[in-house]
Amino acid sequence: MVKHKNITVLQGLSASPGIVEGQAYVRKVDNETIIPRTLIPVDRIEDEIKRLKKAQNMVAEELEILREKIANHLGPAYSDIITAQLAILRDDEILKEVRAYMLEHHVNVAFTYRVVVNQYVEIIEDHTSEYFKERVADIRDIKQRVLRALISKRTVLSSLGLDKPTIFVAKDLNSTDIMMLVSENIIGFVTELGGKTSHVAIMARTMNVPMLVGTKDATHLIESGQSLILDADHGKLILQPNQEMQDEYRREINILKKQDQAFQAAHNQKAITKDGYKLKLSANISLPFEVNDVKKYGGESVGLYRTEYLYLMKQHLPSEEELFNEYRHVVKSIAKQGVMVRTIDLGGDKMTSFGDEDIHGEANPIMGYRAIRICLDKPPIFITQIRAILRSSAFGKASIMLPMITHLEQLTESLQYINDVKHTLDKENIPYDKSIKVGMMIETPSVVMNIESFADKVDYFSIGTNDLTQYSLAVDRGNERVTDVYNHYDPAIIKMIKKIVDTGHKFGIPVYVCGEMASENRALILFLAMKVDGVSVAPRYIGSVRHFIKRSYQKKAQEHFDKITKLTIRQDIIEYLDKLIQ
């Protein structure tokens, strides 16, 4: 791509795919608005305070609009953060202190407001508790909004005041940043830090916003306002592209758009091979509004509904009602086809505390306190979620999917809790789907070795290929230094998947695959050969999977499979599969 040496191209890891063109907004570590200190006569103090009140009202209006946007986009439960910000904005103590300071020093209101708010920021930053420290970001955000309203005297819808499609560049982003930014004019994210599988990356992916992480020195090399091309499909960021490159990328963006339109147009077609094998094609989602994408691309069901976000976004454990409202919305929207609701798969890699417990800084979070382990250790959390899922099942077709099971006792204990909750609901006369299915994720080698013991206790298996690969090859998939160890096409992984599928079928239960692997054509050949019952992928991949399945023959895949199982080197397997795709 690089044809001219004077154009800088930065490399990064693609955390969320897509190609976009826009102007840069760079969040430097300290980019506070510069506020001059000017002396003012005493008789103008009240006028200045009126200006501050007016600015605060303007910001309150902005926040109300933002709250509505977030509520519409993500669901009302996610807009809590704005409620807290509004309370900070409307704090009367600030006005009192501003007036007192101005009477003493005779300085302008903008300068005073910054001094007063900064005093709070400093005190709260000194707190030992991580939680309270995190609130400082909210206070700073309010301060910036008010100062901007005071200085520019115009309403800006966003905290950044962006009027053009913008690519947001920062050292790092947290989930609150992403949530605030998606409702603004942001079309791409670039960070210096971060891994491909952090939950911020997953969030960008679910929102269909391209994101590049690990882009070294980005905040130093890029200036706000520069034009950028973010090519997250190829892990590239082009600074100040010339006309030729812009044209080339515009053509590419156009082709992708047309392809996407074609995929959407095929949304009501089934994924059937040329020789009549039907694969159930479902979608993985994390947030309620994604049901729109599932419909747009024609997902037959939701094969994996990740339920972590409500827990991550809120500053407390969500209540049964909050969970129920969200699940009901999703289950109702996908009523006919069904939703596999996975119980929380949270752990030390995604969060810092759980309820009253600090789980930050585990030495080995991937193998630590997470998912079903938390649920069985803290039954009230599990029971609350099971109640919410069961209640939502009365509004459509839901099933419960249990993650991270490593041994049989965990499954039987989980099933016991589910039964207990059903009895309680019966007693309380609360409706739910009495024939609700319960499935389990297959993610650990211990379960694969012992798969028969699980097959007669659940209604379906769903293979989480990411975790299964990670745990089988003992490789941290977030660690750049060992990325070459992580490989779905390892013969051991293929054998395991085959064993799971065959055992499921022997016991008469369907076997699905819901890992990232399922969006790759190579893997689809393997799944067709094994007669996997269905795959579940991110909504944007549904189209390409359907397209590939419709061009394939199940029988041919099966014939090649015997040869593939004889191969013992990963690269040989990949090359063999690649030849079949062409």
Added chain:
Amino acid sequence: MILKEVTILNKQGLHARPATALVNTAAKFKSEIFICRDGKKVNGKSILGLLVLAAEYRSKLLIEADGSDEKEAIAALEQLVLDHFGMGAGS
């Protein structure tokens, strides 16, 4: 003026959401309301003040109300604390 000691029952302490609830309740009364902890005294109608207290789980707070409706204010605030600020007993 009335004083009342309460204990924070929320596991995550008096964070933004319960603090917002406390401020909103306090604002309904004409009385002046202060919250004291470890020698710090802040306006009970100010969320920033409450965040400055950084009251964690099980910390003790002294509520002070002074005005025509001080009795009602104290009763309402105590109830709010006992109710986990309306966020459920598990929070």
